[in-house]
Amino acid sequence: MTRAPDGKPNGDMRGLIAPIGAIAVVGLGFSITLPLLALTLEDRGIPTTWIGINTAVWGIASMAVTPLISRLAVRLGTALLLILSMLTIAVALPLFYFSPFWLWFPLRLVAGATITIVFVLSEFWISTVAPPEKRGIIMGIYATVLSFGFALGPFILTLTGTQGFLPFAVGACVLVAGVLPVLTGLRSAPVLHHEQHGTFWRFLFLAPVATGAALLFGTIESGAFALLPLYGQHVGHARDVVILLGVGITVGNIVLQIPMGLLSDRMDRRKLLLILGLLGLAGAAVIPLVAAMFWPFMILLAIWGGTVGALYTVGLAHLSARFRGADLAAANAAFIFCYSAGGLAGPAIIGASMDHWDPHGFVVAICGFFLAYLAMVLVRMSRAKTVAGIS
Template sequence: MTSEALRGEAPGASGGGITGLVAAIGSIAAVGLGFSITLPLLALTLEDRGISSTWIGLNTAFWGLASLAITPFIPRLAGRVGTGPLLALSIGVLAICLPVFFLSPFWLWFPLRLVAGAALTVTFVLSEFWISSAAPPERRGIIMGIYATVLSAGFALGPAILTLTGTRGFTPFLTGSAVLLLGTLPVLIGMGVAPKLSHHAGGSFRRFLFLAPAATGASLLFGVVESGAFSLLPLYGQRVGHDRDTVILLGIAATIGNILLQMPMGLLSDRVDRRKLLFGIALVGLAGTLLLPLVSASFWPFMLTLGLWGGIVGSLYTVGLAHLGARFSGADLAAANAAFIFCYSLGGLVGPATIGGAMDVLDPHGFEAALAVFFVAYLFLVLTRIRRAGH
């Protein structure tokens, strides 16, 4: 038995170099764009149908529940079906679900969210596994930075497409579905170089939650920030005195920062200790969080701070992925990627409830207080790991 088989991977598991990177990044770019069309479109459609905000929130939470449920099984599924075929199938399922949402009564949206959420999670786990497998070790950070930049750009373009198609009727749903289906083309082109896993891959998902806590903790923290802080920014902006039209721009500032800083941060991660870099990112994130109350009343200082803060904190995900790819390979990398996405989804569930609750208790600066607690907890975790590694 070869060393590859012992690790649970099949011969030819390298990911295909440049061809594999183009296939995986191209597919996830289309998925990111399609998903950024989907999220606001579904919420607005339910609102137009008279569904209350509480029920819309509960329905949206099923994305995260599906992600938590499916992630432990993805490496094993990829071993049985194949990384490329399963990735293409998942993107196709997501594309089919979108128009079905429009045609369905509200009660059916709950199982549809579960199916679509599971498919979306599979696409992220397998795309990131493929990218990590194909990336040259000495350039892994910059490759992850390119991936994060492309994905962020896709998320930014989605709302712009909705301004062209409108948010009512069947047309935007068909447009989103078509964009998603485009994501299968790079996968089909690169199918022959997709990394392969054995049928027994991914049997010990849970241990990877704790084997690289600096990486999985970064993913959880980023999930908290992205789903909690970014989604509640408009509400926080209003509470500190900005009008409704202005607060829409706050998320744009964070998104632009995210797009501009991922490649530089990825490049930096190729040249320094990634664990220490993650500590530094979280330290800057904490400092930015504590700075927000001092600048939030003034528009341009607030926007500039959010741009820098959002871009640097966004690199938690980029550098965390690079750190994970440097530590594991083959089936272990697939399982570790699944654990990484699991933690991100968990952060996405915990973040909005925690930050929103803190804002009600300490109005309005519970926003920063809750975030500061998460940053401090992560800093303690990484500092502990760095000290243990030094002994």
């Protein structure tokens, strides 16, 4: 295998095993960690409001560290920074179990920052190694593998239980295992010799169709998916049923990401993102018509969830086609920054909308997000056509 100099594609498909394998394992550890931490705090008698505030620290840390990631990768190297970040998360997880609640805040900052570094660098590595003509389908494979990792986390918790030290120890071991794929692929790791051109903040706006897709996906994933069980209860489903609604979304994510990635290799990704936005809007608008019927609702959630998930997959592929080297690392960081910003805003906006228009304020807020994104994409594409016509 050859080493990829300064983030240029090296054409070695074997180099994809390292970052995809690492992110799959870390995704599994992440899906164990998030519910475990929330349930542990609840068992300790911490009020729900404070659990939410503590969880939000994770997103704040993510947004704070993203402007620094490409600079750190230049100084430490992509592979070394990735390994150090995974080991840091693995060490931090057991500390939550032994720490008083006030110490959970700095621990959340550390965990949020390091998990963000892992996602940014893994996606940068994948974008660098992937051949341009197969970038979309490779991003689809990445998203599918990540979805499998997320789906396995709750299953592991059913085996370990959510009380005592055992689930924390298992989660830490899983995170340490994520280092192994990176070690096997060290020679394929992209090397950055210089920092990006210009400041990090400019990358938020250089490819707004892509970063806007990340913002939209983050808003919906954290807000809509998190509040979906509450919406299910509000439209008449029993508590033991609403827990299953997320399964429909997970299945859709697993099934649709590779086909969507393959499609993105065969058409203008901006047009595909526009189509995904329209489908997402249409799917959300149909939700009130079927929400009270379990199986029609589950089928719609699978199709809609896979479509929403493709916003991230196609948006990332579109972004990686625009930049390379340190600029690509910074653009990936901007992409994750927008995703994290959406994750902070989504729950608050959708929750407030549900309070104002019960029960279908859930749908009103989501439709509003899609309409805002579609308006931005249409304006952006219109301006691109105008510039092309003048030139």
